[in-house]
């Protein structure tokens with residue numbers, strides 16, 4: 225593992241990143257790239273994308289496709305199912321059973337609105353928790369097939385909330401102030417080549 229930092233002076237002056245012409249993971253000849261994008265704009269209204277295209281060989285692209293599929297799809301499906309289940313349980317079973325609605329002076333019609341709002345909030349929490357737990361369990365199950373690589377990736381929910389992208393051989397992360405891009409290379413040799421190509425200090 226080798227980490228390089230790339231300063232981002234301003235959204236108007238984006239660094240142009242040049243990668244070596246071979247696979248970041250295994251060093252074989254480049255068969256394609258896997259684009260990574262970060263929004264480096266500091267305002268919410270307009271987005272400014274910093275884009276770069278790390279090279280991969282044919283096998284590593286296929287591996288990356290499988291890893292991506294396996295990172296996002298189980299999370300999406302299990303988050304959705306957890307949300308539905310959480311909503312139904314809260315709305316129809318748990319909330320109506322709670323004893324303090326009369327005590328709070330909430331009548332039936334108000335109760336339905338309160339239940340609905342609380343159930344939606346609960347559904348959102350279930351989606352995050354359920355999605356993450358099931359994703360983790362599935363990753364553990366898949367580890368023998370994909371190798372430890374899949375376990376080293378952060379849970380989808382963290383990757384989504386932090387500016388972070390993983391591809392095989394590289395982890396790219398933007399600091400929260402959007403001023404520094406860090407690139408962690410799996411291979412020191414690739415990091416050195418990249419640093420030389422981009423005039424970065426090691």
Ligand SMILES: [Zn+2]
Nearest residue numbers: 247250281284
């Ligand atoms: Zn490769």
